Amino acid sequence: MTQKNLDVVGIGNAIIDALAHVEVDFLKNNLPADVQPYAMTLITETQADEIYGSLKNCTIMPGGSAANSIASFAALGGRAGYIGKVANDQLGQIFTHDFRALGIEFHTKPLEGGPATARCMSMITPDAQRTMCTYLGASVVFDEKDVDEALIARANLTYLEGYLFDDQRAKAAYTRAAELTHRHGGRIALSLSDPFCVHRHREDFLQLIHDHVDVLFANEEEMKVLLGSSDVDAAHAEIAKYCDIAVVTLGKNGSQIISNGEKYQIAVVEPTKLVDTTGAGDAYAAGFLYGLSQGQNLAECGRMGSQSAARIIAHIGARPTGEMS
């Protein structure tokens, strides 16, 4: 069996974020009618150009849900790899550079001659909430061939983001990644990403969780949508039957972990300042999984998740910056 010399391999949509502060009125007046405030909406390249054109003082930095988690995981000191598709363009080079600078193994072949590297406009309102519009571009021209068995074989855990379900090719790659992970004796973690994404692919998520997932991350809304229940506690208890560890993040109310019939309530760690919640969930998962990789108990894993999220909320963007590491 291959030597396990990586803690986590992440698989997700490789995206560059453009982050900007906007007023709530901007969300009402400048976005396509079907964009959901405080959620993630998929948009076309033309819409992306229009929205970007209307934003001021953008901060450009690598994003992508699982990618953010992997970046935070590596910044904490973990050994990480990543599988995801950028295009062979300048934004793809920025994405790749930032990963490699953190010591993350990232070898997925960039896409040549197809759509550009994916872009997400993250619009931050004065309440520090983010509304995201994503043009998926190259990130979903990602299929089973891109699932690097050698990398997966070396990792103790494969971490998947729900957003990949938004494309049929990526979904097939997921199933392949899950099978390979178990064949090589690894575990699978999944983050549900977004309530609307869960709504779009509810049955497939339930199947994947049932068949493959060991550690599940979701927020309240996602958990309710997943089980079609208005009671988050009941939904959480139910889904915990499908997987070893089920974690629900509760925003200002901390988080809750259920595993082996035990329930752990984790207090929130207050951020030093409330700037931008973009990537807070991704950072939570990173801290939690880092604790797990270090053999910490579940309560401590939850605390490390909360701490990691608090750090990300205190600055703009979804990735750790120089100051924190």
Place this chain on the structure above:
Amino acid sequence: MTQKNLDVVGIGNAIIDALAHVEVDFLKNNLPADVQPYAMTLITETQADEIYGSLKNCTIMPGGSAANSIASFAALGGRAGYIGKVANDQLGQIFTHDFRALGIEFHTKPLEGGPATARCMSMITPDAQRTMCTYLGASVVFDEKDVDEALIARANLTYLEGYLFDDQRAKAAYTRAAELTHRHGGRIALSLSDPFCVHRHREDFLQLIHDHVDVLFANEEEMKVLLGSSDVDAAHAEIAKYCDIAVVTLGKNGSQIISNGEKYQIAVVEPTKLVDTTGAGDAYAAGFLYGLSQGQNLAECGRMGSQSAARIIAHIGARPTGEMS
């Protein structure tokens, strides 16, 4: 005569910055031997790729000396235009977007099929000083044809950066811009950019200042190199004979203005925190010129320059961000 409905048109190298915090040892160990600490060194594309590859946690944002000044000028409320060359690539699109979002008129045709958009690695040491390495790329494939007479005709002042002298084609464009400015009744301001740049083109700078420049910005080192003098006061008094207004910035000691035989000493405005001096000189020029465009007296122009510089020093990067505007 064309209606003057712009305060300033800037001309300079259109560059994207990659900013990163580094230790002083990094400057010694990771840079080509001819790179000058705390100055700007020109590098090849290969060197740019190598240096970028060794930097962690880069912040990507538009830069360029005159471009930074124009961005600050527009953020203060001034009416501005810009002439400079990006490539038709993603970094060029980011540069263009940020300018247009500030309401700056920017119509220079992007370069097709040539070098990529220029990049500058700005490495910030713990003393908040910056060391810059620049690959000029598309920015110097800029010639007389790019000098937009209609735009220059509409502006009261044309603002030039010294860095453009590092390329022969750009130098010809400069002379053309200066002639057009005076033909249309405008004034010329010049910022000397960097002592090594002044050293490289000393005679040409003296000629340009003598023939065309109305407002000159320089720091202590640049002024000394320009006049081959170790006494900055003497050099300053001498060069003031060539131009209406000669401004010397003195770092922590504020700045000094000489005009019409009068000398004004301007106190420094302390930044709220000392983070990154990248672009401090550019921001000073912007504040000063904004004061001038508003009909302020020279002492007040100097104070506005110092205030503008203080704001930029308090955050990473050379451009105003959402928080300040």
